[in-house]
Amino acid sequence: MGEMEYHYHAGKRSDPNPIEYETSIYQKGLSYQRPPFTFKPLEWEGLAAERMSADSKGYLIGSAGTGETDKKNRAAFGRWSIIPRRLVKTESFLKLSASVLHHELPCPIACAPVGVQRIFNPEGEMAAAAAAAKQNVPFIMSTASSTSIEDVAKANGDGVRWFQLYWPPNEHGDITISMLQRAQKAGFSALFVTLDTYQLGWRPSDMDNGYNPFLRSDQVGVAIGLTDPTFREHFKTRHGKSVDEDKSAAVAEWTRIVFPGHSHSFDDIKFLQQHWKGPIVLKGVQSVEHAKKCAEISVQGIVVSNHGGRQSDGGCSSLGVLPRIVDAVGDKIDVFFDSGIRCGADIAKALALGAKMCLIGRPYIYGLALGGEEGVSHVLKALLGDLELTLHLAGIVSSSSEHLNRGVLIKEDDLF
Ligand SMILES: Cc1cc2nc3c(=O)[nH]c(=O)nc-3n(C[C@H](O)[C@H](O)[C@H](O)COP(=O)(O)O)c2cc1C
């Protein structure tokens, strides 16, 4: 199927057509253009699950422990409601934008870093990075990618791309530097450092399945390590054989390096600041105290995230902590948000609560599993179209904080 023509238009604002909402989505859609799969966002997970092996399904959909954090992430969106304003003179095309990391970008969402994408579709990150570029959505590449840094950059072309670091311990600083240099050379313009995953969480689905994507025989998720010259050299010195001569030992060694089982400290951030020439964003913030410390050490941003509830059970909702973190540091650093976003209204609420940009996690991977590049495009376009129409019909004329702010929200609990 060719490029869909229903309306969402991230970045295609130069040619506004006021009636495109109706004509594209309904008339064209119903008569001769069919989406690759449903527009119903809450059905994507079930449909994708039908396509996947039990291992991949458990890995993607599963979360930590009883799943309490994950459930709270979702439930939190229902506690805020959008109050529509009437007789606000609106343009037919409102402006979606985001002002982050000293840039004006055409839409306020990005693809969250998600590792091992080839377990969901053979084209993996190549398909997702290509779709993101076409929709003007920044793509955050994971250290645990199943495709090398250089190949993802090629697939992403002239798109905006950022690199997510699973950060080796200090004694492997040379390997960290090598990854950063490769990413920089390949056009990744910001560094997202994930703080909450120096070890995978307690994940019952994966333990039931005895499943860890790294330890599969086809070594998915270790593409960066196995292609890294500094790691290859390190492996040879230490094991007396090349990576290619003993792949399973190399995979085990790389896994120990990127998931060492212990955390860095605030002081260590200086090392990254010395070796990365660009903005640094710390991912996995859930407390005001931690956010304030991040703001003190001259990083450019944080991601308020609990990793989609995949790391710790019994945690709070990511959306619940967002407003207080924005109040504490939002005027000093860029606050990104993720965990639990499934539709346009969810994005609208997180932006209204002060996030500058939302990262989309599982939903675009459901798209990848259901339809490769076209599936990811469908999900991104659907989310952006849904966001745009949600704002439009609420009389909110842009996604900037001037118009989309706490004034448009009410707490559902306060209504009763
Ligand atoms: C299958 C899967 C793999 C992930 N891999 C990474 C990763 O490699 N690096 C990272 O920082 N976060 C990773 N995450 C977390 C996402 O970046 C994001 O924080 C989370 O998915 C947001 O929650 P949501 O899925 O509810 O949108 C992963 C999430 C999933 C579902």
Ligand SMILES: O=C(O)C(=O)c1ccccc1
């Ligand atoms: O599963 C995850 O949440 C994650 O961050 C990860 C870790 C290792 C490989 C792939 C993804």
